[in-house]
Amino acid sequence: MLAALSIRDIVLIEKLELSLDGGLCTLTGETGAGKSILLDALGLAIGARADAGLVRQGAEQGSVSAVFDLAASHPARAVLSENGLEADGDIILRRVQTKDGRSRAFINDQPVSIGLLRQVGDMLVEVHGQHDERGLLDASGHRAMLDAFGGFERQVADLRALWNAASAAREALSAHEALLARAKAEQDYLTHVVGELDELQPQPGEETALAEERTLMMHSEKIAGDLAEAEEALSGDGGLDARLAVALRRLSRAAEQAGGRLDAAIAALDRTLTEAAEARDQIAQAMRALEFDPARLEQAETRLFALRAAARKHNVQVDDLAALADKLRGELQEIEGGEARLAILKKAAAEAEARYGAAARALSADRARAAAKLDKEVMKELKPLKLDKASFRTNIEVLPEDHGGPEGIDRVSFLVSTNPGAPFGPIIKIASGGELSRFVLALKVALASRGSAPTLIFDEVDSGVGGAVAEAVGLRLAELARAVQVIVVTHSPQVAARAQHHFRISKGGEAKAQKVATRVETLDAPARREEIARMLAGAFVTDEARAAADRLIGGHP
Template structure:
């Protein structure tokens, strides 16, 4: 419930602190005293549109703070938790409006967006006035109201889950169909490319090996000449081998006479002869390998150029051609298996859609039954409100089966009324007059009191245009409603005011030090009335400008009759 309201520098209110309690609270006062300012201020705190004109003349900014006392299970706490805001204790909404049009919003002293403030406000307060188009008068919310009345939220949650599953299945099917269509369009191209690459049969590292072999063959003639000269230097009569042998023989003949001094030289020459022979053999081997083969060179170049051409064509490295072939071969296999997967996805989408439709139809049937019960309860409330010739109908329009439903099902729900027998039903806000509209809203709220209402309901002149027995009936219904939720009523009806547990009087007077000045600015005041003051206020409402003893006696009878 709304526990406190603090207003600073809004229109005619310079400073106001208001404490509220449970039950029925009435706000009364002369026309123009500032009752609408109070409601506009509260609206600002719960996310209504900002307006620089709300700032009191001479002030730089105005502010409104609303404090709410909520149960631990109230959905507003879950919303706070989702947004990382401390959710324990009282919930404090604050709005600051500057005279240059800027506006700031705070929840529990944490800056938030106005959108979040409005979300919270919608959960906490419902304001109903003759020209209000929110809440019960907003057709977009009628389905949710009917679901709350019928206790259908679990069914709605199930339908939402099935709708999400069906939507996901349809999306997966659509994506696969698009991918398959694209793949099929490229199938001939893929087949051609894979055939080319398979025929080429590239191998990793092949380019490097071919390039090295080609470079070697292109330089083989010069290399072969040098190798031949080297081979001649190592062999033959005048070669290194012959000279080393001569030296070894001569040293060996005198080695014994040298007393071992030539042993090391002889051993070195032996090793040198062995290694020289090895070098000669390797040179001969390399020379035979360097024999120029034009056919082999042509084959190597043809292969190398074919690999490089394929790499350029597909914009990859030569070593990646084999991997590309595997990738494209996999795409072809996917096309072949795509039809089977397509059938599987179609079956899944059909099954998900059928499950959603079954649940949505069951929800629709439950809504139709709940609508009949709601109509019956509202019609019962219309009689004492002197709307016995009017009728109320909750219309549930079920979408044709060929039209897809939404997350909340396949129904459109609207509250329709007819104010005269035989007259066609139409939207509540278009058919009912101001006084009738307020009473229709009141009848609906009484019927819905224990089902999904915000913890605080505000009625702005719900009794406008009625009096006597009708006003008495309005007061009785408001009192009934206040047994379920906190109800604040702006009223000019003494019959309604007499039903209140808490009574506030709104007045307008000069403020503070300026009271003695003739042209002193006026300020709106709110006074909590005790029993005596309440009696006097109700008497004023009965008598007008001059309160008589007869009016006081009538006020006593009204108050006494409600106790």
């Protein structure tokens, strides 16, 4: 429930601290005293549209804080936890409105978006007035109200999970069908490309090896000439080998008389001759390997150019051609196995949709039974509210299953007829101002114990009625207040007399000095008697009015 309301610099309110309790709370006062200011201020705190006109003249900004005392299990706490906000203890909604139109929102002193503030505020407070097109008058919320009345929250949650599963199955099927269609359209192309690449059989690193071989062969003629000259220098007439052999023979003849002094030189010449022979062999091998072969060069160039052309065609590197072939081959295999996968997905989607359809039909039948019960309960409330000629009906339009949604296949709306034989239509279009308020009250009484916000605010729900009807309105509000906190802005003494907590709103100050301010007083028993007497008598309170006030209050302890 709303436990406290703090207002700073809003319209005519400079500073206000208001404490509230559960049960039925009434706000009374002369017309123009500022009752609507309190509702506008509270609306700002629970996420209403920003309005720079709410800031008190002369102030830079205004602010409103609303403190709520909630049960530990209230769903608003789960919303706060999901958004990383403190969810224990009192819930404090605060809004700061600047005179330039900007506003800031806070929950438990943490900055939040206006959207989150409104989401939480809607869970905590419902405001009902003659011209309020939200809440009970908004047909988009009627299905949820019927579900709350019937206690179908668990069924709806289960149905939403089935809907999500069916949606996921349909999306998977659709995606696979699209993939399969694209793959089939490309199947001939893929087969052709894979065949080309398989015939080419590219190998990683092959481009580099071929390029090096091509370069080498292109220069082989010049290299072969250099090798021939080197070989001639080593072994031709007068070459190194011949001169070394002559030197070795001469040193060997002289060695016998040299006493070992030539042994090292002879050994060195012998090694040199061996190394020279090995060099000749290596040169001979190189000459054979580098023998220029035009056919071999053409073959290497043809292979290299074919690899590079394929790489350009498929916009990849030559070394990636083998991987591309594997990838495209895999896509072909997917096409071949795609039909089997398609059959599996079709079966899964059909089964998921069947489960959803069965649950949706079951919930629809339960809703129809709950609607009949709700209609009876609302009709019982209409007669005491002097709407005995009116009728109420919960209309359920059952949609085809393929037009259903997460909450089922039912489109729910509350319809009324104000006179026998008159057509049914939406409450807001059929009922007059006074009738509208009473229809809303009858509905709220029927729905209050099931899914209602913990605080209900009725703005002049008794407008246009008096006497026995006003008495009936007061009785229904009092009954409603047994389940939730009810705050009523009223001009009816019959309603005010049933309140457990009474607040009087008045305007005072110096008008010439532009210091007029709205004040809120909590009335004790004598002050409450005087206020109800004023409501009965008007400007001049008489003893008869006070006696009548005593009778009204005495009859409603």
